[in-house]
Amino acid sequence: MTLDLHLWYVPLLCFAGFALNIIFGRFWSHAVAGVVGVGFSALAFADAVWVALRWLGTQTPYLEQHGNWISAAGLTVPFGFQLDQLSLVMLLVVTGVGFLIHIYSAGYMAHEGGFYRYFALLNLFLFFMMVLVLSSNYALMFIGWEGVGFVSYMLIGFFFRRDSAAKAGLKAFVVNRIGDFGFLIALFLLFQRFHSFDFTSIFAQARTLPVETSGAGILTAICLLLFVGATGKSAQIPLYVWLPDAMEGPTPVSALIHAATMVTAGVYMVARSATLYVRAPQASAVVLGIGGATALFAAIIGLLQRDIKRVLAYSTVSQLGYMFMACGVLSYGAGIFHLMTHAFFKGLLFLSAGSVIHAAHGEQDMFEIRKLSPGGLRKYAPVTFWCFAAATCAISGIPGFSGFFSKDQILSAVFNVNKFWWAIGTLTALLTSFYMFRALFITFFANPEGTAEPSPSHAHPSGQEPSEVADHNTLPHESPAVMTVPLIILALLSTFGGLVGLGDRFTKFLSPAFQTGLPPATGPAGSDTTVFAASITVALLGLLLAWWFYLKNPAAPRRLAASFPALRALVFNKFWIDELYGAVIITPLTVVSRVLLDRGVEQTIVDGGVQGTAWLASATGNTTRRQASGNLRSYAAWLGTAAVAVLFYVLVVGFRRF
């Protein structure tokens, strides 16, 4: 019996929702547009579950093809979709979390203009994401890869009247394109070496190749270039700069695209290419190093942010670093496990933050939110508080919560390979626990110093979402059920979702997708006691420190900052990386283009040469000026004469000479 899963129905359903809303949405009420948008995401999720139920019985790699997308000399790219354990996890996580965020959005966006446009784009996002995770070849994957980038651009700039939003969208797209440049060159090399883009074909050929231990070969080059693409999409050093700015988008978008799903595409892609990476140890070392460095760097920046969404944005960058560390030590299962739990708890954190912002009438600065909520926001928005707290415990690795299990798996795997990066990872875990509990305490708890909270340097770059003008006179309120129910579901997943990984069950389930033709590189199964103890210690220590600094002894942070002003400025200003890129790349490029190329080369040299020749010609005859009278008839006569003269020359003079 051949199984026919009709995988393509899943993206098709999402696309149908997009098409309906983009064409007819303008004429519909919010209710109809919302029902269509949420409805099609529900259908997609239901179909994904139905697919999963049928496929889990067999668990054999599944492939289906629907004609060709490209067919040229030596290259055929089919519309091919495949399902294995890896794609299945992505399929369920993306449609599941996506569906919840669609529901939440119906409440969150209820008072915004462009409601139908929002849902159309959200459905389109799911469409491209499905293409990305279900495709059976790199070229088709690239459709999804670029497509989610485009939707991200449109949604970051959703409040397009705000200049900062439009700029942030542009920045995201262009930075991603820099990464995609690397991805493209990897595709060229794959095509040249393997004459195909199909995963099955490429990996089958790669299995016959040796591990490039002695020197970097073509596989190393391919893996490094693919990773350039991943640093763009998944916001790693040096291309992470777009993600914090992406917080200009509506908060549910930040939850879905810039936390739970799209930004993990790079991790998925590296995991998908496991067969190549295990044969390119130098490339994997780079993945480990960049992942570890990004994890630490972003966590440091996260320590001092005031805007709640920015804290979460840097935390996303940092957590993605963890996933890449896992990939770097070839523990792809652990990386995908963390990808999944991260989708739950980070999605939850952003949605809770959205609920907070909603409750606080559009305010995003955590210290301001605290000022607005006498006695602590948790009194006014208890559901939001408990959900945020659960997610904070999960991301901080408090034992028992989902993030604990996945992060512990990663740190154990890294520990077995490289103690240095394990130490970095553990330090990052400490910082994570600290800045997340800091966010929790500042946002939800009453100011222990009373209400007279000074708010220095009010220059936080975030804006308020346009229609939600902060109204500081009314007290905060809990969000409606349409928003809190998704929160509760995600809170349950964040709390208990890690249990699927107990005893390496999740990793074992995934392992058929990572059969690379080499023995798995991980060390002893289970968790080393050193790692285990260290993880628990830093998680609790971070909690404790945050409690001490922000609840117990609230003057301490200011005193500490005052003793190290330069360090504080460095971290608070995010190491001036954006300014550095601006000064070193963007400004010189613009100035060179405008002055040297446009005024210099183009207008003076290239065109100047032409004009000079023309001037010489006209100086001799002085005819060009006379005919330049703008009169149609004189033109016709002049040009007609010229054309006839040329033809005459050809016919009579020319042929006589030859």
Next chain:
Amino acid sequence: MDLLNHSILSALLIAPLIGALLVLLAPGERAVRWLALLSSLATLLLSLHLPFHFQNAARGMQFAQDVPWISALNIHYAVGVDGISLWLVVLTTVLSLVSVLTAWNSIRHNVKSFYFLLLLLQAGIIGVFISLDLFLFYVCWEITLVPMALMIGAWGGAQRSFAAVKFFVYTMAGSLLMLGSILWLRNLTGTFNVTAIRTELASGSVVLAPHTEVWLFLGFLVAFCIKTPIFPLHTWQPLAYTEAPLPAVIMLAGLMSKMGAYGLIRFDVTLFPNASHRLATLVVVLGLIGVVYGGLLAFVQTNLKRIIAYSSLSHMGLVVVGAFSLTTIGTQGAVFQMISHGVTTAGLFLLVGVLYARRGSLELRDFGGIASQMPVFAGLFVWLAMAAVGLPLLSGFIGEFLIFLGAFTAQHWFGIIAALGVILSAMYLLRMTRLTIWGEPNATAAGNAAISDVGTLEGWVLAGLAILTLWLGVGSPLFLKPTLLSAQALQPISAPAPATNTASPLAQLKRGVL
């Protein structure tokens, strides 16, 4: 059907001429417009015969016709299409219809003359794409020059006279060099027939000295590089694009630039394989300079039409890179990119035409924040900009991707530099999008407050082009298949067959290999 197959190309050439004649005889403006519309619609329908009856598996020219014309000089009326020209002919009839529809509201004076010239131009362009006789080709090539220069000079913007003269003189200079090459070649081979010349050269019955071949090659090259245009012979272009009236820009950017690129493939690569091989790097480098240089200049322009003009320099540079990668896949990509660029550029120019009609300005500083007033316009703007940016599933990606693969196969650094275009195109097109439709509503430009969204006619034409970009991007095999054998025939050394086993992964799965 046989009769139709043998006369379809002549019908395509004559139909716009009949239309032009009828326009001349028509009594009023209304009649002129409708006759022009009918003529271009009829030509479009006729041209659809070609893809429906084109034999993908057949080599050589199809729908061919060869009648002695001036027998004393051995000049023939010889026409035919192959995979290189097939879609260009269809593109011509499609964009001519678009141009006629655009002129409907934008051309207000001397309507009769304008439509007459437009239809004459259409006939000339079709002639260029179907001619197999060098003399016929040259006549058609020159015929296109005159109406275009007149359209710029009489209906253009403030600097129209200067733009028209510069365009005319510049391209005429190139044409004369090409004429020299044509006559010299005729002298050497005794015929104007392209197919015959190729056969003679390939069989060795006529042998060109290496330097002769190079000079002949260069004569054609300069003319085509000016027309396309290719750096550094492009400076007539921003001026002409800026000054020309909208319907003329669509013909100029959408079609006439393709004449140059088409000529490079049809004549330079086809007739002079050795010279092409020797000078390929030079031509590719010029194309690559165009890609990067055009992209950077587009990034700093402040006028919408100039942005699109320099983006054309960048995108057409890619076409040249693909053609002179001298690979089958690169050539297929070049042909596809020409079609895609024709559609997207026409669309982008139409969009800025919509703005010009409402605001009388094309300066970026006069716009910004108009998405609120013009939601449909904004949607179409983003769509067509993305098609030009090369978002997969829209048309731009396929051509670029195949060109990159071909270029990379030829020389790694060709492909790598060409691929820089994907970053640059995102930079300048998104900058243009941001400054035009996104952002704060522009308070200094008073006219924007009451700016109206696209009208019915504008909207449908734009939507049609947008859907075309989607069709090209999703259903590319339909458009690529006819080009395969023709592109293959151009390559001096046939491309190596893929070394992998060709069984589909599906079949391998079923056999349990995996």
